[in-house]
Amino acid sequence: MILKLIVPGRGSLVASAPPSYKGHRYPVEIIAHCVWLYHRFPLSFREVEELMLKRDVLVSHETIRRWCLKFGQSYADAPRRRRSRPGDKWHLDEVCIKINREHKYLWRAVDAAGTVPDILVHNRRDKAAAKRFFGKLMKATQSVPRVIVTDKPRSYGAAHREAMPSVEHRCHKGLNNRAENSHQPTRQRERAMKSFPSVGGAQRFLSASSGISPHFRPRRHLMTASDYRAEMTARFAIKEQVTGAAGQPTTT
Structure with missing residues (x-):
């Protein structure tokens, strides 16, 4: 139908x-x-x-x-x-969240229009996690950006050189406010829930929420x-x- x-x-x-x-x-x-x-x-x-x-x-x-x-x-x-495919400029950022009293990392991408192409909840904040996130993004969007904007962690640069070497990488904390601001609804939810119950539960909830909530923002x-x-x-x-x-x- x-x-x-x-x-x-x-x-x-x-x-x-x-x-x-x-x-x-x-x-x-x-x-x-x-x-x-x-x-x-x-x-x-x-x-x-x-x-x-x-x-x-x-x-x-x-x-x-x-x-x-x-x-x-x-x-x-x-x-x-x-939606059309996300714009060709992606802002990437990761934030620490509490899951079952342990610290995990939420990786999020935002394009210039504020669309969230995808998110990843991961145990670590290293090159392997960044590389996995890059692969997840490209698979979800079926596209490769023209430029990515990140803050200072070295994991981004190392993963970028292996996963998408043809993409321009701009590394500057002041340029990445768009991605950092996109974490605010997650912080509100985290405070309301006192923490997420599990990594899988956080991934399921945040994946759904990142599609539903921005649609009404x-x-x-x-x-x-x-x-x-x-x-x-x-x-x-x-x-x-x-x-x-x-x-x-x-x-x-």
């Missing part, structure tokens, strides 16, 4: 069918809304449960957790497929209020299509 959607200023968007909800007793709109709330805002499953209770929807936090595990990544992948400071509202209307229309909630009655 192929779906087609026309949204303001976007032309036609063609995508595969939304995920199957067979066997789920809750309406698609409720499932999609809970998953969106969890990945868009720094909320716990119990806080999402409370918000839904305010709407007279009785659903347990454990059910919401299972929905996020089952549908979160597919909801994230669909907006990514609608247009560059507001560059828009008028009317343009911002039109852009968000278009993005919510995309969300309804990819989740299968389009045409479903609204829950009050």
